[in-house]
Amino acid sequence: MYANHLDQQILPGDFFLPFGGRLNENNRWVQLSYLIPWRRVEEAYSKHFSKDLRGGRAVSVRMALGALMIQEREGFSDRHLVQHITENPYLQYFIGLEAYQEDSPFDPSLLVYFRKRLGPDVINQVNEWIVQAGRQEKEDGNDDEHKNGPPTSPESDANGGAQAKPQALRTHQGKLILDATCAPADVAYPTDLSLLNAAREKLENIIDTLHAPHKGNMKKPRDRRRQARRDYLRTARNRKAVGRQLRYVARDLKFIEQLVQCTPLTALSRRQYRELLVIGELHRQQREMYRSRSHRVDDRIVSIAQPNVRPIVRGKAKANVEFGAKIAISVVEGYALMEKTSWDSFNEGTTLIESVERYKERFGCYPEAILADKIYRTRDNHRYCREHAIRLSGPKLGRPPKQVDRAQKKLERKDMSERNAVEGKFGEGKRVYGLGLIRTRLRQTSETVIALQLLVMNLEKRLRLLFWLIFGELLDMNFDTIEAAS
Template sequence: MYANHQEQQILPGDFFLPFGGRLSENNRWVQLSYLIPWRRVEMEYSKHFSGDLRGGRALSVRMALGALIIQEREGFSDRHLVQHILENPYLQYFIGLEAYQEEPPFDPSLLTYFRKRLGPDIINQVNEWIVEAGLQEEQDADDQDKDEDEPPTGPGHSDTDGESQDPPTHQGKLILDATCAPADVAFPTDLSLLNKGREKLEDIIDTLHAPHKGEMKKSRDRRRQARRDYLRTAKNRKPGRMAIRRAIGRQLRYVARDLGFIEQLVQHTSLTVLSRRQYRDLLVIGELYRQQLEMYRSRSHRVDDRIVSIAQPDVRPIVRGKAKANVEFGAKVAISVVSGYSLMEKTSWDSFNEGTTLIDSVERYLQRFGYYPEAILADKIYRTRDNLKYCKDHGIRLSGPKLGRPPKQMDPNQKKIERQDMGKRNAVEGKFGEGKRIYGLGLIRTRLRETSETVISIQLLVMNLEKRLRFLFCLILSELIALDFAINSAVA
């Protein structure tokens, strides 16, 4: 059951502290709480619950979303997050409590359900609202500065001489790029994956044989010999190519032998005796064996939907061509940056050509702001013939040189524009660096596909909240400087 928890946000002065004092309005968590449209999020969140009044009352969306924002902002684990919330009254205010309490507001295990229940769609919608409000604040601040700089016009006068201005059809710049959000998995090798799968199959054999212990003879699975064969190659510092191939062949035969034993045991014991994780591992290992056998026979290292982790079968190898890591393992994320704010465009666990997302990104830009961008700043992978034709038809400038052979003498103005575009496009690289170095985008520690996508979306949400917080700080600082200047001028 879910019911609306709070009609409006309480003020920091109304938050009860049993040890005296009051919360400061200038605290970052208090300021961040003002930037999130909790009421709109609550209305969207409540749609995912049934109207049945039976059962316990669900926790508020402010507690769920607020806890996830704190976790990704500070990099806490699930258990450490609950401990820090208990120790900090500002964090308790941020998640919607009305008074300081010494009991945990929720169990750490509920954080997984928070990520599942919210999901990437709700998080991305909240992010859209925050970006919309942030751009409006910046626009209002710019308009106020212009009004102060320009002399007031008299009655009946206007800048357009009585003519109404048409709404802009092209405005702003859209920056596009993609990156990989690496998952927390060990670097996969074919030999280690087969060995791990064999060990899990041996545990499944033990579980299936347990009801018939003493009645039916257990098959010889040669697990000790298989372990020695694996370590013989794994402990070698520089095994040769043929040595690795022979070791993989042995492990493939051990895995095939174990799968055959499981087929025999299933005739006597139902698979329902397996735990949910064991049953899932059995399905994954069956597909892993098929892929590895196909690559072994064809002497290749490529296969469709290649599994690189038994615990996280959704993770795929993403070839990035970077000097530090040529291949990364995780989800590929395409984002857009508008006026310093990051917006999600596409998340996929399979590698994709980010150039195919340009048209959809422009159409979403039109839906968000009501006009097309003046220019799109992106690298050369976006400069396909279809994208160039689309941009030309809609009057949008796509950064970069023309297709074909470069001219012998480039126009100096065109060269200057390309250099400026390259400098402005670095904003998206800065966002990737901010997310991976400061926040958790550089290593996604969640295991499930849906929770990982939620965490990736929260990373963009946190970065946009921090940008709005910096803008708010700059406004306050500029007002203080103007006030100080006015006081000094009056005294002089």
């Protein structure tokens, strides 16, 4: 049966609010706010500002970091993020507002400055605090912490909290999982012809800007832009087309050198001046590859807008080459930590020793075992692991033995199954949190977004563990009630 609803429009004053002016303490954003060391982050964030009382007041670190975390967790754009924060009282509580307000707390353009000022170093440090607090809770089995109230923030570590408790003196503890992947940038698939055509069009705009003050007094250079455009649209991807566009770009660069004698480069905008420098290097690289009949060059530029992006050969079935930053992470008990971020391709096997030493700095001991694929099993890494009594997963180097050791094979299969945790983290980050396509443009902001993805994933893991702890307490209470009734 379906009842007719003639008037479904309800007035805002007639809409029932169930929480009666009070936030639900079991809400995910309320619980999530307890897990972040806001005070410790404030100390690191405040170093970016001067102590001068003049000028506008900076936004608090809780508002800046909280807004970025909401954005990465929900996948909002900058403008949509501010709209959702304005409409949701739980999000306003999470970013540190003392009361609900109908006006937007900040302008969407400030999010770019939030990413710049926080930076990847601060985000990675916060991530390590979160992971250390999560591991300490697991070791201590602090069930009383959640029975007496909300979970203790990692801020208590600095005041003799969970982090300050003495641990058992163990030289080796836990397992370290290592792997690397590429975080693709939001750039069009680059080809030599399309890059040279884009460079030519930008140079033509620069020529127009430099010639504008002398319009009517000086003859404009004949850049043949219409013919160049026709050649680009007519020709397919071949060597002759690349040569033509390369000559058009070289011709425009010569015209700019002549115009600079009459009009200084200060007439250009910052963006045009930056593009001119990038195009100069792009022309040199393309000319070198064209003459040597190759497609390889050091520090190859694949995007004029993002010159820091490099091609990363992955050898995957979906895409043999990806364009973005290569990141190496470690997974410890389900938590992901950043080990290295580079816009140039690198051999992840060289990061093993640094990752192990960083593990010792974080947790005070070496890992019992390192689970990694065969690219990490080099002679230097095997020698290092033997010296520090660390087991490196996988078979030994050299010729395989004639007799199969079943115990060793069983251990290798177990290591492979446990190593899937790092692949799961990559999949979670790329499918859920946007690690598969980094949409920020600047190098620093892109690295900040990548670090934020790991931070959000670790917070989600702690939030799931908190849910199971509360769920287990409810089950225990029900069992006690049943037993008392029986």
